[in-house]
Structures are given as C-alpha cells and as structure tokens.
Amino acid sequence: MSGQAPPASALERALPLLDADARPQRFAVPRGYLDLLGGIDVESTGTAFDLMNTGLVPRIYERYWRPGLGRVAKGVLGPSMRDEHRIARLLLGLTPGDGVLDVACGPGNFTRDFARVVAADGLAVGIDASTTMLERAVRDTPPAEFPAAAYIRGNAVELPFRDHSFDAVCCFAALHFFDDPFRALDHMTRVLTPGGRIAILTSCRLRTPLPRTIDGLLGARSGQRMFERDEITGALEERGFKDVRQRISGLAQFVGGRLR
Ligand SMILES: C[S@@+](CC[C@H](N)C(=O)[O-])C[C@H]1O[C@@H](n2cnc3c(N)ncnc32)[C@H](O)[C@@H]1O
Numbered sequence: 259m260s261g262q263a264p265p266a267s268a269l270e271r272a273l274p275l276l277d278a279d280a281r282p283q284r285f286a287v288p289r290g291y292l293d294l295l296g297g298i299d300v301e302s303t304g305t306a307f308d309l310m311n312t313g314l315v316p317r318i319y320e321r322y323w324r325p326g327l328g329r330v331a332k333g334v335l336g337p338s339m340r341d342e343h344r345i346a347r348l349l350l351g352l353t354p355g356d357g358v359l360d361v362a363c364g365p366g367n368f369t370r371d372f373a374r375v376v377a378a379d380g381l382a383v384g385i386d387a388s389t390t391m392l393e394r395a396v397r398d399t400p401p402a403e404f405p406a407a408a409y410i411r412g413n414a415v416e417l418p419f420r421d422h423s424f425d426a427v428c429c430f431a432a433l434h435f436f437d438d439p440f441r442a443l444d445h446m447t448r449v450l451t452p453g454g455r456i457a458i459l460t461s462c463r464l465r466t467p468l469p470r471t472i473d474g475l476l477g478a479r480s481g482q483r484m485f486e487r488d489e490i491t492g493a494l495e496e497r498g499f500k501d502v503r504q505r506i507s508g509l510a511q512f513v514g515g516r517l518r
Pocket residue numbers: 300307310311324361362363364365367368385386387388391412413414415429430431432435436437
C-alpha cells in the first residue's frame with residue numbers, strides 16, 4: 259500500500275469548471291454522468307429531438323443512424339465519419355493536457371476521440387440533455403480506457419460552466435436542434451479561453467430556389483433549423499472569432515474559428 263489517494267476522476271476534475279450555482283451540493287453519480295437537470299427536461303424542438311430521447315436511437319446511433327443520416331445531409335461525395343473526426347481534430351487543434359467541451363455529445367462518439375487526444379492529464383467533457391444518449395455514452399466509455407472523459411446532463415443553450423473554462427469547444431450535428439442556437443453560441447464563446455478554438459457541424463441551406471423550398475420543408479417537418487450559408491460564419495465573427503473557416507457539403511457545413 260503506497261497510502262496515496264487514487265487520482266481524481268474526470269468528473270471530479272470537471273466540478274471546479276461548473277458555475278457556482280450549478281455545482282451539486284453532494285457529488286453523486288449513480289448513472290455515471292452528473293445530472294444537472296434532475297427531473298426537468300429540455301423542451302422538445304420537434305421529431306428529430308424526440309428521437310434522441312428514445313431507447314432505440316442511442317443504441318443504433320453511432321453505427322447506423324449517424325453515418326446514414328450524415329451521408330444524406332453531406333451528399334454521396336461528402337466527408338465520411340472518419341473524415342468528420344479528422345476535421346473536428348483539425349479545427350480544435352487539441353494537444354495532450356487540453357480541456358475540451360463536446361456540446362450535445364450524444365453517445366460520446368466524438369467525446370471519446372477527444373479524450374484520447376487530450377490524454378489522462380486533459381479533460382474531455384460531453385454535455386447532453388438526453389438521459390438515454392448519456393447512458394449509452396457512459397456504457398461505451400470505460401474510465402480505465404478514457405480517463406479524461408466526463409459526461410454531464412445539461413442544457414446546451416444555457417451552458418453551466420464558468421467563463422474561460424475550455425481550450426476548445428465542439429458542437430457537431432446539434433446546433434440546428436436548439437431552440438435558441440445563437441444563445442448557445444454566446445455560451446460556447448463565453449466558456450472558451452482567449453485563443454480557444456471552436457468546431458461546428460450543422461445544417462446549411464442550398465442556393466437555388468426549388469431545392470431551397472424542399473430543404474425548408476424538410477427542416478420544418480423534423481424540427482431542425484436550416485441555417486443560411488453565411489449565418490454561422492457571420493455569427494462567429496460577430497462574437498470575436500478570427501480565422502473563421504467553412505466547408506459546405508450538401509446540406510451540411512463545417513465551421514471553425516479561433517477566439518481573439
Ligand atoms: C444528432 S445528436 C449529435 C451527437 C454528436 N455530437 C454527433 O455529432 O454525432 C444531437 C444531440 O443533441 C442533443 N440535444 C439537442 N438539444 C439539446 C439541448 N438543448 N441541450 C443539450 N443537448 C441537446 C440530443 O439529445 C442529441 O444527443
């Protein structure tokens with residue numbers, strides 16, 4: 259016996275990053291994620307949001323759902339899932355020891371990747387509102403293999419973290435679900451350190467009139483917002499990001515930037 263205390267878990271290391279009023283009085287994580295919403299549900303924005311809270315979708319999400327719908331959104335020649343992971347890593351510029359926030363992390367499919375890169379001294383926090391998604395995330399993220407990963411149940415539109423808490427923030431395949439995506443962007447900006455990096459994958463409207471009618475209808479039916487081509491790049495510039503980059507692929511856009 260060395261008498262040394264075991265290293266703090268990633269969730270314990272994430273606690274000081276929480277806003278004082280969001281910090282739990284008692285640290286208890288019976289389900290493996292820290293639940294800051296308790297009995298409160300984030301208000302649904304439509305069918306697509308509701309599906310994320312079922313038992314089935316989180317089970318098939320990473321292997322079938324996300325690659326399948328991603329292909330439809332990005333087009334046949336668009337980036338693969340492997341490319342998406344590469345784009346996220348590139349835009350976030352992660353190095354060992356960094357702190358990264360994965361907003362609307364779903365089953366942790368990107369959080370795990372980030373946890374590997376930032377390694378044991380870093381922190382990869384995934385936040386999502388869906389209990390079923392987070393249960394799956396915890397199941398697929400054994401702490402021995404991913405000592406940097408921590409999951410929190412919270413609202414992406416009202417991020418419960420202190421200012422300047424993270425070196426990088428990722429929000430893939432989710433901004434278009436939020437009831438107030440620009441408020442979510444305000445929070446993502448707020449929690450970044452100066453010089454911090456952001457990576458976003460979201461919807462993007464087509465240019466020509468007939469396809470625009472169709473993409474508008476599809477978006478409205480599923481409860482997903484279709485962003486104009488310069489709406490997200492402009493929103494990041496307004497919030498003080500520089501080197502804002504965009505790659506459009508079909509109905510999807512990847513956007514990255516660095517906070518001044
Ligand atoms: C399509 S999944 C994206 C998962 C992952 N980021 C990816 O790229 O595959 C969208 C996620 O957004 C979450 N979500 C939607 N609105 C949210 C909100 N207001 N706060 C937190 N999570 C939200 C859903 O629960 C769902 O897990």
